[in-house]
Amino acid sequence: MASTATCANTEHVPQGFKPAEARTTPGVARIEALFLVYSGRRAHWVLYSCIGLFAFVFSLQTSTVPTFFVISTSSFGQHSLLGAITVANTILAAVVTPFIAKIADVxxxxxxxxxxxxxxxxxxxxTSASQNVETLAVGQLFSNIGVSSIGFINGIVMADISPLKWRALATAIFSAPPIVNAFIAAPIVEGVLGRGVDHWRWGYAIFLIIVPAAMAPTLIVLFWAEIKAQKLALVAFANNSPVATKASVSKARTVLAQVQSYLVFLDVTGLLLVGGAFSLLLLPMTLHNQLAGGWKDKGIIIMFVFGSVLLIVFAVWELRFSEKPLMSKQILNKTMITSIVISFFYFLASTLQILFFSSWVWVAKDYTYSEWTMMNNTLSVGIAAFCLVAGAAMRYTRRYKRLQLFGEAVLIIGFGVNLYCCRADVSTAALVLGQILISFGGAFLMLCTQTAAQASVKHENMASAIALLSLWSSLGGAIGNAVATAIWTSELPKNLAKQLPDLPAEYLAMIFGSIDLARGSEPAVRARIIDAYVDTAYLIWAPALAMSFIPFIGTLFMENYYLGETQNAVEDTLITGGPATLLAEKRCALV
Incomplete structure (x- = not known):
C-alpha cells in the first residue's frame, strides 16, 4: 500500500533562513537577503509592482527618444553623423556595462x-540644452551610458528574483510595456514635433522629470530591504569579498586598500584597453568621409594600427595578468561561448538593418510623425509581444533549444523579406511584415540565448556573465553600425550625384545632411532621391541577411538545460541562496 512522505510547507522561505554560504560579491549577498526580508507574497508583489511601474516609464522613453535623436541630428544639418554618434555610444555602452555589473556586484x-x-x-x-552637434553628441554619450546601464541592471534584477522556470517569462513580462507604449509614444512625438521641428528638446526634458520619479519607488524598496537585512545580520560576506577586505585592513590603509580592491575587481585596465581598441578600429569607418584623404588619410591608418595593437594587448592582459578578467574562466563554458557568438552576430546583422531604416522610411513614405513613430516602433513592439510567447513556451516545455532554432529560421526569413522591401514602391504591409518576422525570430532567439547563458553560471558570476554577453552584443552592434555608416556615407553621396547630375554639389551635400530637406524636395527630385536611398540601403541590408545565418549554426552547439526551480542550472540553490533541498517539489515524493 502506498504511503505518503510528509514534509514542511515551503511555499514561503522561513524568516530565519540564511544563505547556505557566504558570498564573495556583496551585491549578490544583499539581493539574496532581500527575499529573507520580503518573505511574504504581498511584499513580493510590492517589489514587482514598483519594478513594473519603472519598466513601463523607462520603456516609454526608449520608444520616443530615438525619434527625437534622428530629428536632432538633422536639425543641425549633420544627419550623416547619426552613425558616428551611434557607434561611439554603442562602444561606450559596451565598455561601461561590465563596469556597471562590477559596481552592482561590489x-x-x-x-x-x-x-x-x-x-x-x-x-x-x-542634449536638451545643446546649441551645436558637438554638445549634442556629448549629451548622447552620457545619456546612453545611463539608459544602457539602467536597462542592463533591470535584466540583472529580474534574473536575481526569478527561478529558471519563470526566468524567461518574467523577463518578457517586464519587457512588455513597448506593446502599449508604441501607441502612446506616437502621439507624444506628434505633440512635441508638431509644434515645430526644433521642439525635439522638450522630448528629452519630459523624461528628465518622469524617469527619476518612476524609479524612486523601486529604489526605496531595494534600499529599505538592504538596510533592514544588514540590521538583522542576514547578509553574509566571504572573507575575500571587498566588504570583508575593507573591514580587515588598518584604518590608515582603509581607503587605499578599498580603492585598490575595487580597481582590481572592476578590471579597469581591461575595460580601458577593449574600449580604446574598438573605438580606434570602428570610429574611422564612420568619419572617413569627413577627412580630406578619405580611407588613405594618415590619421585613419594610425587609428587602425593602434586599435589592432590595443586589441592584442587586451588579449594578453586578460589571459596573463588580470586577477579578475572580464572573460573569466569561471563563466566561459560551452553554452556561454556559444551564446556570445549568437548574440554578437545577431546584433551585427540587426544593427546593419536598423540604423538607417528609420531615415529611409521617412524619405520614401509620406507618413506623419505619428505614423513614422509607429513604424519605427514596430520592431520593439513585436519583440516585446513575441517574448511573451517565447517565455510562456519555455515555462511550459522547461527547455529552450528547439525554440531557439525555430526563432532563428523565422529571423532569416524576416531579413529576406526586409531585403525584398528595398524598393521605391514598397507597400506599408510589406514593411510591417518584414519587421514582424524579424521581431518574432529575434524575440525567440535572444530570450532563449539569454536564459541559457544565465543558467550556465553560478549566481555570483551571473552579473559578470550578463555583462560579458552584453559587451559582445554591443560590440557586434557597434561593428554593424560602423559598417552601415561606412556604406551610407560612402555610397549615398555617389548615388545622389548619379541620380541628380544636374544639381550643384553644394545642394546635394545639403540633401545628404538633412532627411527633412530630402523629403521636402519637389516630387521629381524626391523620386530620384528615393532611388538613391534604395540603391544605398540594398548594399547594407544584403550583408545583414548573410550575417543572420551564423547564429543558426551557433545554436546547434548549445546545451539544452532543464529550467527548474533553482536560480541556475549549475548550483542546487534557490534565489535566496539557500539549498534547493528546501523545495517540496524536489524532496517530497509519493511512494
Missing amino acids: TSRPRAYLLSLFFMILGYIL
Whole structure:
C-alpha cells in the first residue's frame, strides 16, 4: 500500500533562513537577503509592482527618444553623423556595462541604479540644452551610458528574483510595456514635433522629470530591504569579498586598500584597453568621409594600427595578468561561448538593418510623425509581444533549444523579406511584415540565448556573465553600425550625384545632411532621391541577411538545460541562496 512522505510547507522561505554560504560579491549577498526580508507574497508583489511601474516609464522613453535623436541630428544639418554618434555610444555602452555589473556586484543593485540614473540625467540636460552637434553628441554619450546601464541592471534584477522556470517569462513580462507604449509614444512625438521641428528638446526634458520619479519607488524598496537585512545580520560576506577586505585592513590603509580592491575587481585596465581598441578600429569607418584623404588619410591608418595593437594587448592582459578578467574562466563554458557568438552576430546583422531604416522610411513614405513613430516602433513592439510567447513556451516545455532554432529560421526569413522591401514602391504591409518576422525570430532567439547563458553560471558570476554577453552584443552592434555608416556615407553621396547630375554639389551635400530637406524636395527630385536611398540601403541590408545565418549554426552547439526551480542550472540553490533541498517539489515524493 502506498504511503505518503510528509514534509514542511515551503511555499514561503522561513524568516530565519540564511544563505547556505557566504558570498564573495556583496551585491549578490544583499539581493539574496532581500527575499529573507520580503518573505511574504504581498511584499513580493510590492517589489514587482514598483519594478513594473519603472519598466513601463523607462520603456516609454526608449520608444520616443530615438525619434527625437534622428530629428536632432538633422536639425543641425549633420544627419550623416547619426552613425558616428551611434557607434561611439554603442562602444561606450559596451565598455561601461561590465563596469556597471562590477559596481552592482561590489556594492549593490540599487547603488548601481543610482549611478546609472545620474549619467542619464546629465546626458539629457546636455542634449536638451545643446546649441551645436558637438554638445549634442556629448549629451548622447552620457545619456546612453545611463539608459544602457539602467536597462542592463533591470535584466540583472529580474534574473536575481526569478527561478529558471519563470526566468524567461518574467523577463518578457517586464519587457512588455513597448506593446502599449508604441501607441502612446506616437502621439507624444506628434505633440512635441508638431509644434515645430526644433521642439525635439522638450522630448528629452519630459523624461528628465518622469524617469527619476518612476524609479524612486523601486529604489526605496531595494534600499529599505538592504538596510533592514544588514540590521538583522542576514547578509553574509566571504572573507575575500571587498566588504570583508575593507573591514580587515588598518584604518590608515582603509581607503587605499578599498580603492585598490575595487580597481582590481572592476578590471579597469581591461575595460580601458577593449574600449580604446574598438573605438580606434570602428570610429574611422564612420568619419572617413569627413577627412580630406578619405580611407588613405594618415590619421585613419594610425587609428587602425593602434586599435589592432590595443586589441592584442587586451588579449594578453586578460589571459596573463588580470586577477579578475572580464572573460573569466569561471563563466566561459560551452553554452556561454556559444551564446556570445549568437548574440554578437545577431546584433551585427540587426544593427546593419536598423540604423538607417528609420531615415529611409521617412524619405520614401509620406507618413506623419505619428505614423513614422509607429513604424519605427514596430520592431520593439513585436519583440516585446513575441517574448511573451517565447517565455510562456519555455515555462511550459522547461527547455529552450528547439525554440531557439525555430526563432532563428523565422529571423532569416524576416531579413529576406526586409531585403525584398528595398524598393521605391514598397507597400506599408510589406514593411510591417518584414519587421514582424524579424521581431518574432529575434524575440525567440535572444530570450532563449539569454536564459541559457544565465543558467550556465553560478549566481555570483551571473552579473559578470550578463555583462560579458552584453559587451559582445554591443560590440557586434557597434561593428554593424560602423559598417552601415561606412556604406551610407560612402555610397549615398555617389548615388545622389548619379541620380541628380544636374544639381550643384553644394545642394546635394545639403540633401545628404538633412532627411527633412530630402523629403521636402519637389516630387521629381524626391523620386530620384528615393532611388538613391534604395540603391544605398540594398548594399547594407544584403550583408545583414548573410550575417543572420551564423547564429543558426551557433545554436546547434548549445546545451539544452532543464529550467527548474533553482536560480541556475549549475548550483542546487534557490534565489535566496539557500539549498534547493528546501523545495517540496524536489524532496517530497509519493511512494
